[in-house]
Amino acid sequence: MLIKSISLKNFRNHTDYFLKCNPTTTLILGENGCGKTSVLEAIYILTQGKSFRATDPDIIKRETDFYRIEINFDTGVKIIATYDNLNKTFQISDKKTKRLSAKNKYPVILFLPSDLNLISGSPSRRRDYFDRFFSTLNPIYASVLNKYEKALSQRNKLLKTEYIKKDTLFPWDLILAKNGLILKNFRHQFIEEINQYLTTTYRSIAENNDEITIEYTTDYNEITEAEFLKLLEQKYEKDRVLGHTSIGVQRDNYEFIFNQKPADGSASRGETRSIILALKFIEARLIVEKLNQKPIILLDDVFSELDNKRRSCLINNFKNHQVIITSVEKFTIEK
Numbered sequence: 001m002l003i004k005s006i007s008l009k010n011f012r013n014h015t016d017y018f019l020k021c022n023p024t025t026t027l028i029l030g031e032n033g034c035g036k037t038s039v040l041e042a043i044y045i046l047t048q049g050k051s052f053r054a055t056d057p058d059i060i061k062r063e064t065d066f067y068r069i070e071i072n073f074d075t076g077v078k079i080i081a082t083y084d085n086l087n088k089t090f091q092i093s094d095k096k097t098k099r100l101s102a103k104n105k106y107p108v109i110l111f112l113p114s115d116l117n118l119i120s121g122s123p124s125r126r127r128d129y130f131d132r133f134f135s136t137l138n139p140i141y142a143s144v145l146n147k148y149e150k151a152l153s154q155r156n157k158l159l160k161t162e163y164i165k166k167d168t169l170f171p172w173d174l175i176l177a178k179n180g181l182i183l184k185n186f187r188h189q190f191i192e193e194i195n196q197y198l199t200t201t202y203r204s205i206a207e208n209n210d211e212i213t214i215e216y217t218t219d220y221n222e223i224t225e226a227e228f229l230k231l232l233e234q235k236y237e238k239d240r241v242l243g244h245t246s247i248g249v250q251r252d253n254y255e256f257i258f259n260q261k262p263a264d265g266s267a268s269r270g271e272t273r274s275i276i277l278a279l280k281f282i283e284a285r286l287i288v289e290k291l292n293q294k295p296i297i298l299l300d301d302v303f304s305e306l307d308n309k310r311r312s313c314l315i316n317n318f319k320n321h322q323v324i325i326t327s328v329e330k331f332t333i334e335k
C-alpha cells in the first residue's frame with residue numbers, strides 16, 4: 001500500500017497542511033522547527049495508532065480545540081483521526097473506533113536521528129525500540145505487551161498507596177508472570193531472527209569482515225510462572241519501600257556485540273552508524289517476510305548524520321519502498 005496524500009489541521013504548528021506523496025520518494029524540506037517531524041508523526045499516528053514522541057494533549061495546536069489528520073492510500077483506503085481534548089477517534093471508511101485495530105495498521109519503518117545513539121543509549125531506549133519493532137512484527141506481541149504494561153502500572157500505583165494488602169496485588173502478579181514469560185520467549189525468538197541476518201547485512205554496508213550480534217539478557221530464562229509469582233511475593237516488602245515493582249521483563253536488556261566485545265566502547269562512530277543501518281534493513285526485511293506487506297520508510301533528518309556512502313546505501317536498500325524523507329538542506333546522493 002502507498003500513501004497518496006496526507007492532510008493536517010491544527011496539528012502541532014500546522015494550521016492547514018497538505019502533502020501529496022510520490023509512490024517512490026517524497027522530500028519534505030524546511031528550516032528547523034517548521035514542522036517536518038510533525039508530518040511524519042501524523043503519518044505514524046494514522047498507521048500505528050499513536051505518536052512516537054508525545055500524547056495528544058501535546059500535539060493539538062496550542063489555543064485550538066481539536067486536531068484532524070487524514071491519510072489517503074492508493075487502494076482507496078482513507079483513515080481520519082480526530083482529537084478534541086477529550087476523545088480520540090479513528091474513522092476508517094465509514095466506521096468509527098477509539099483505537100486503530102491491528103488489521104487497520106500498516107507497517108512503517110521510522111528512522112530518527114536519535115536511533116543512531118541506540119547502541120550507547122540507556123537500556124530503556126533499546127527496550128522501547130525493540131518493543132516497537134516486535135509489536136509491528138506480531139500483533140500478539142503488541143497485545144501481550146499492552147497487558148503487561150497496564151498491569152505493571154496498576155501494580156506500581158497500588159504499591160504507592162498507604163493501605164494495601166499483599167493479596168490485593170495478586171491479580172496483577174498473575175498477569176505479570178504469565179505475560180512476562182511470553183514476552184521473554186518472543187524477544188529471544190525475534191533477536192535470534194535478527195542475528196541470522198545481522199553480520200551479513202552489516203558487511204554489505206561496511207564492506208569488511210566484522211561480526212555483529214545482539215545479545216538479549218533477561219533474568220527469567222529458566223523460570224516457570226509459579227516461580228515467578230513466588231519471586232514477586234518475596235520482593236513484596238522491598239517493592240513497598242521502593243514504590244514500584246523491582247523485578248520483571250521491564251528490566252531486560254539488549255546489548256550489541258561487535259567482534260566479541262560490547263559495541264558500546266569498541267565500535268567507531270562510523271561502524272555504529274553501519275550497525276544501525278543494518279538493523280533498519282533487517283527490520284524491513286522481516287516485516288516483508290512475516291507480514292507480506294512493504295513497510296513505508298520514514299527518514300527523519302538522518303541524511304545530515306550520514307556520509308555519502310551510507311546515504312546511497314540507505315536509498316539503494318529502500319529503492320523498492322515508498323520513502324518519505326525530511327531534511328533541513330538539499331542533499332545529493334552518489335549512485
Ligand SMILES: Nc1ncnc2c1ncn2[C@@H]1O[C@H](COP(=O)(O)OP(=O)(O)O)[C@@H](O)[C@H]1O
Nearest residue numbers: 012013032033034035036037038058060061062
Ligand atoms: N502543540 C503545539 N502547538 C503549536 N506548536 C507546536 C506544538 N507542538 C510543537 N510545536 C512547534 O511546532 C514546531 C514543529 O516541530 P517539528 O515538527 O519537530 O519541526 P521540525 O521537525 O521541522 O524541526 C516546533 O517549532 C514546535 O515548537
Ligand SMILES: [Mg+2]
Nearest residue numbers: 036037038301
Ligand atoms: Mg525534526
